[in-house]
Amino acid sequence: MKEKDNGFVYTVEQFADLQLLRYRVPGFDELSLRQKTLVYYLSQAALEGRDILFDQNGKYNLQIRRLLEAVYTDYEGERTTDEFRAFEVYLKRVWFSNGIYHHYACDKFVPDFSEGYFRQLVDSLDESRLPLEEGETKEAMCGKLFPVMFDPSVMSKRVNQADGEDLVQTSAANYYEGVTQQEAEAFYAAQKEPGNDKPVMFGMNSRLVKENGRLKEEVWKAGGMYGSAIEKITGWLEKAETVAENDSQRKVIRLLIEFYQTGDLHTFDEYSIEWLKDTESHVDFVNGFIESYGDPLGMKASWESIVNFKDLEATRRTETISSNAQWFEDHSPADVRFRKEKVTGVSAKVITAAILGGDLYPSTAIGINLPNSNWIRSVHGSKSVTIGNLIDAYNKAARGNGFREEFVYGEDEKALLDKYADLTDNLHTDLHECLGHGSGKLLPGVDPDALKAYGSTVEEARADLFGLYFLPDAKLVELKLTPDTEAYKAEYYSYMMNGLMTQLVRIEPGCNVEEAHMRNRQLIARWALEHGASARVVELVKRDGKTYVKINDYPALRDLFGRLLAEIQRIKSEGDFEAARVLVEKYGVRVDKELHEEVLARYRRLHLAPYKGFVNPVYRATTDSENKIVDVSVDYTEGYAEQMLRYSREYSNL
Known part of the structure; x- marks a missing residue:
């Protein structure tokens, strides 16, 4: 396995089903002292919330x-x-x-x-x-x-998604205490105001408990639950405010501090809108209660943080995509009733991650689209990022590991992947984050939480399908996003191989698929396999006792993706819970036991880890006699156990 690049060693260590990598932060030394100081302060804030996620989990x-x-x-x-x-x-x-x-x-x-x-x-x-x-x-x-x-x-189980069970009482995530699923759903349904077109995300920043027979929320804020950690976070945010790049960024930081101090969800919406507007700052960050995958009901948000700065050269790709957002929306295969008449405020960039925290550490996303509020997306748009240096680290660490030789069907498919896969994988991530999550609309009166436990899977499938559908389009060649009309086939092959087979290495024998992204990928792949079966669009074929994915008709596969995207968008737009349940349960949950056993055995022989995560770099501030920062340096030598023990000493706030 090649894991060095100009002397930089990407692989740290491997154990169980995990591999730890390092990531470079190219461009950090070219930042101004003010920007370096801002990154340093925000990085400290990103580490102070570590204990919150442990407790939430x-x-x-x-x-x-x-x-x-x-x-x-x-x-x-x-x-x-x-x-x-x-x-x-x-x-x-x-x-x-x-x-x-x-x-x-x-x-x-x-x-x-x-x-x-x-x-x-x-x-x-x-x-x-x-x-x-x-x-x-x-x-x-x-x-x-x-x-x-x-x-x-x-x-x-931390998060149970089994159909027909009480998902709250059978999940160990620390978001509820003494509460049933029915009670929790009724509690938050009662808070929603009919006709309110700007609803806050109720329950996002609290734990719901029953005391003396009554339900109450323990809000995560300064002076409340997690207050000691939140006060440390806001202390660093206050320092960051003093070195903000501009007034817009300063306002973003101030509103986030106010939200942490009050726990007011309306303030969080204000913060989200101002964060969306700030497209000029070179340094950016996420810090707060963001994603709801860890809540079986998909409402309560885990704590996470990432600090980053813009990769100017790579951002030209995402800016091309976002500037053409209306064209993509107008040409979506979804029914016109479910499309946006006017796409607003879509901004996108490729970023260089400087630090990862909370639910983005050590395992992290490679793309992010925020905010999650449906009404803010509809009115103000969204901000999408692709994390370039993390993708680069994954790619560098994976070269020559034998995976393609074991699982890819033939030489033609391997040649496609060798030639195009890095490009099309990045492009699919861009389309997923920049356009997919921001596409479409809910019909008037549809509750954003109508799909309940299936909402996350449906949303990820919608974004994936949007990217898959448009990858082959001549428009991408016209925009110089793809070099030719063959490139998309690399992503189609790797996506179907992953969804039908290779992601099964992440599932323990005898278990079903639980995680929303994995359910989404299997749903799409299995649906396409079944609905294209009569025309043999995609097949699972045997050769020398091994199973492979074989795609016989790539254009027909695109048509299948378009049909499924139209249905997924309908389900989302209409809030059709029963259709969502049937689709996810039929295609996204159950595992073919025989195929699973085969894939696990073949993967074991490669001695690879199916999951990867990162060790953070260390930022060191140099100060003068007046304790003023005069330089910030970045160091990549800290080991995994060394880093984890240091974080437990220095950032143990609960």
Whole structure:
């Protein structure tokens, strides 16, 4: 595996099903001192919320992490045994997943060491080093935490999406306490005002609990739940405000601080609108409660942050896409009733990530489209980013790893991928984020939350299909986004191979597909396979005992994607919950057991990790005698465990 580029080593380490990479921050040294200082302050704010995500992902995660870390740093016994090595892997997995649940599959991963062995490790420590809660004994702590860690039946899934079950009571995510799904849905439905065309995202920044028989929200704000971490975040944001690049960015930061201080969702909408308007700043950031994939009901948002600056050269591609947004909307295969008459405020850029935090660390997205509010998207537009340096790190680390040789059908397909795949993969991400999420509209009176637990999957499918449908279009050649009319085939092949087969390496044997993005990809691929079967548009074929994807008619596959996009947009626009449920459950959830076993066996022979994440660079500020920053440097040498332990020391705020 080639993992070096001009001396830069991308791969840090690999364990379990995870590979840790580094990413470069090209262009940082060319920033002005003011911009470097802004990145430094915003990066500190991005790290201060780490504990929030751990707690959101499970109510015992923080105490478990601290107990594991105490053992890791203080245990003086033998560290070369199989059980201690298994303990190290478990801790590294907890760090990676921000808790004891798999970051992608949401299943609890059970330790490969025994409960008795772990008790010996804990007993070897001085009690003063244990993370005991006030008045808690060691016995009580172990009695509370050990079943959560070791018993597969206790709090087994972070997010349960099984149709027909109470998704709130069967999910371990720490967004609800003593509340049923029906109660939660009724609580938030009652808050919505009929006819209000600018609704806030109710429940986005709170935990819903039942006390003395009554439901109440514990709001995440300064002085409220997570207040100690939020106050640290706002402290760094206040410093960032002093070095903002312009008045527009300064207003964005001020409104975000105000939202954190008050918890007022109307203020969050104001902040989102001003953030959308700020398209001139070179440095940008996201910091807050953003995505709702971790809530089984798709309302409550996990904490995340990314600090970035614009990649000016690569941004020309996304600016070309966004400047033609109306053409794409007008030529969508969706019914004209569901299209926007006028596309507003679509801005897009390629960015260089400077730091990742919360739900974007260590595993991260490669593209982001925000805000998530439907009415703000409709009136004010959206801002889309493709994270160029992270995509580059993924590509560099993957070269020569044997994956294509094992899973791609033939030499023609390999040649397509070698020639076009990097380009078309980036372009599909751009179309997904820049246009897909911002396309279409809800019909008047349709509740944005009408699709409930299926909303995230449907939305991701809609954005993916938008990109897939337009990739082959002659318009992209005309805009010089693709070099010819053959390039799109590389993305079509890799997408169908992933959706039908290779993403199954991320699923444990016997499990269904749970994560929204994976459900979306399988839904699209399986639907296209079935609906193109009579014409053999796409096939699963056997050769030498191995299964491969074979695409026989690429133009016909585009037509299938267009048909499905039209239906997905209808479901979204009309809020057709039952149609969403049937589509996702039929195509997106269940796994072909025999094919799954085959794919896992073939993948194991490659000794690859199906999931990847990143170690952050370290920013160091140099100050003068008056404590004024005179320079900020970036360092790439910190190791994974070293970084995680330092974050736990320096940013443990809850």
